[in-house]
Amino acid sequence: MVDFPQTAGWGILRFFGRISASISHELKNSLSVVNENAGLVEDLALLTAKGRSLDIERVKSLSGSIRRQVKRTDQIIKNMNKFAHSVDMEIKSVDIQEYLELIAAVSARLLAARNITLKLTSPQDRPSIMTSPIFLLYLFWHLIDCCSRWAEPGETLHVDYRGEGGPISIQFQGCTTTNPDFRNDVEGGDLSVLLTLLGCSLDWDSAQPGMNLSFQNNLLGKG
Amino acid sequence: MKPINVLLVDDEKELAVTLAERLTIRGLSVDWAITAESALKLFKDKKYDVAVLDVKLPGLSGVALKEHMAEIDPELKFIFMTGHGSQEDFEAGSAAAGESNYLWKPVDIEALVEKINLVVGNIA
Numbered sequence: 403m404v405d406f407p408q409t410a411g412w413g414i415l416r417f418f419g420r421i422s423a424s425i426s427h428e429l430k431n432s433l434s435v436v437n438e439n440a441g442l443v444e445d446l447a448l449l450t451a452k453g454r455s456l457d458i459e460r461v462k463s464l465s466g467s468i469r470r471q472v473k474r475t476d477q478i479i480k481n482m483n484k485f486a487h488s489v490d491m492e493i494k495s496v497d498i499q500e501y502l503e504l505i506a507a508v509s510a511r512l513l514a515a516r517n518i519t520l521k522l523t524s525p526q527d528r529p530s531i532m533t534s535p536i537f538l539l540y541l542f543w544h545l546i547d548c549c550s551r552w553a554e555p556g557e558t559l560h561v562d563y564r565g566e567g568g569p570i571s572i573q574f575q576g577c578t579t580t581n582p583d584f585r586n587d588v589e590g591g592d593l594s595v596l597l598t599l600l601g602c603s604l605d606w607d608s609a610q611p612g613m614n615l616s617f618q619n620n621l622l623g624k625g
Numbered sequence: 626m627k628p629i630n631v632l633l634v635d636d637e638k639e640l641a642v643t644l645a646e647r648l649t650i651r652g653l654s655v656d657w658a659i660t661a662e663s664a665l666k667l668f669k670d671k672k673y674d675v676a677v678l679d680v681k682l683p684g685l686s687g688v689a690l691k692e693h694m695a696e697i698d699p700e701l702k703f704i705f706m707t708g709h710g711s712q713e714d715f716e717a718g719s720a721a722a723g724e725s726n727y728l729w730k731p732v733d734i735e736a737l738v739e740k741i742n743l744v745v746g747n748i749a
Contacts, residue, residue, distance in 0.1 A: 427681070430708030430730050431637050437731035438643035445650050467639050514636075517684040555684050 413592040417540050424511040425482045432475045439464045439471070481507045488535040495530045496538060498570065502561060505542040513546070517555035520546065523562035529570055531617060533600055541596045545574050545604075545613060552577035560612075575612035628654040629745055630672065634664040634690065635679040635706070644732070651738050661685035661693075668694055673701060674745045677737070680707040702744040704737070706730055 443464055450456045485508050499522075506520050513520055549559050559576035597604060605614045631653050635641045641657040648655045656671070658664035661682050668676075676694055678687035685693075691703050708730040726744060728737060 427708050431640070434708060434730040434732065435637055435639045435643070438640055438647060438734075441734055442643050442647050445647055449650065464643075467643075471639075514683050515681055 414536070414540055417543055420512065421485060421508050421543070422482075425478060425485075425508060428478050428511050429475060432471045432478065436468055436471045436475075439468050477507075485539070488539055491535065493532060493534055496533050496535050497528055497530050498563060498572070499525065499528045501535065501538055502542060502563075502572075505539050505546065506561070509543060509546060513550050513559075516550050518550040518553055519558045520550075521558055521560050523560070525563065531570065537596060537600055540592075541600060541602070541615075544593055544596065545615065549574045549577050549612065554578045569616055569618060571614055571616040573607070573610070573612060573614055575607070575610040577611050577613075628652060629674045629741060631655045631741060632664060632667060632673045632676045633657040634661065634676065634682065634687065635659065636682050637679075644734075644737075647734050648738065648741075651734070653738070653741065661687070661690040664690060665693060668697065672698070675702040675704060675741055677704045677706065677741070680705050702726075704728065704740055704744060706732055 443461060446456060446461060481504060484504055488504075502522050506522055510520070546559065546561070553559060553576055557576055557578060559574065561572065561574055563570060563572040593604070596602075601618050603616050603618060605616070606612075607614050631648060633641055633645050633648070633655055634657070635644070636659050638659050641659055645655040645657040656667050656673075658667055661684060664676075664678075676691070678690060680687045682690065687705060691705075694701055695703075704726045706728045726740060728740065
């Protein structure tokens with residue numbers, strides 16, 4: 403069983419709350435676009451009934467927009483579902499790339515509010531590790547959140563990982579602060595707990611600048 | 626009667642375009658922007674009666690944009706829209722625009738038109 407200190411419980415609840423709120427905002431936006439498109443179709447129908455000629459191309463374009471929004475909403479709900487199910491098992495085999503993509507998707511709106519873009523590399527190999535899915539997502543969010551606060555608005559953060567033939571490490575790059583007291587700046591003070599729990603270490607990379615997250619604990623194994 | 630000039634700002638481009646078109650059908654003159662920065666550019670070249678702003682914009686927020694615009698044109702009226710339901714956002718938006726000038730998304734177009742007319746004084 404994963405023994406997560408009770409004192410850190412509020413941190414993970416806040417994380418769940420923030421991500422859930424961000425997802426609900428995304429859904430609201432998508433529904434709002436559908437609402438306006440449907441409303442405009444109705445407006446055009448009413449105008450046509452009053453004798454104005456119907457702009458068929460405009461109607462087609464509105465229909466296409468509704469389809470795009472349905473597809474977008476479906477993806478948001480899939481991500482929300484995957485995020486919600488991350489608490490189903492305390493420990494499981496986790497595809498690192500899949501979880502980085504998930505945290506990038508569900509936090510995109512929060513980063514966009516800070517005018518920050520997140521880019522993930524797509525490595526050819528996709529290592530998996532045995533770990534706690536929800537705590538791994540929480541750790542990823544901590545680090546992305548920190549980097550985004552240390553970056554200038556308009557900047558792009560880059561996240562990529564290396565695992566070929568050695569321990570897995572993930573780089574979070576794009577901070578503009580050159581020498582932050584990064585361990586103390588992490589929100590909630592849960593970072594050291596998370597690092598210990600997940601068997602990770604974190605180092606500041608002043609050359610990039612950014613952070614390197616390395617997985618060391620025997621809890622983890624490439625699978 | 627001179628049409629009401631509306632500046633609509635929302636970072637969802639498809640929403641801004643469609644909502645602007647629906648307001649235009651209802652007799653309003655509408656320009657739209659998807660960032661605070663592009664809204665300020667439009668604002669410098671034209672006199673608007675009312676700005677309809679999303680509370681959450683990337684970079685400069687809707688509330689901060691309102692402050693910039695109000696400095697340039699103290700007569701400009703404001704209506705806020707939001708998809709967020711947090712108390713913090715509600716307080717920020719309603720403090721900036723007045724609680725009665727704060728609309729939740731998805732927006733009811735007729736309620737928005739009525740609100741626009743009300744704030745610019747077209748309805749007693």
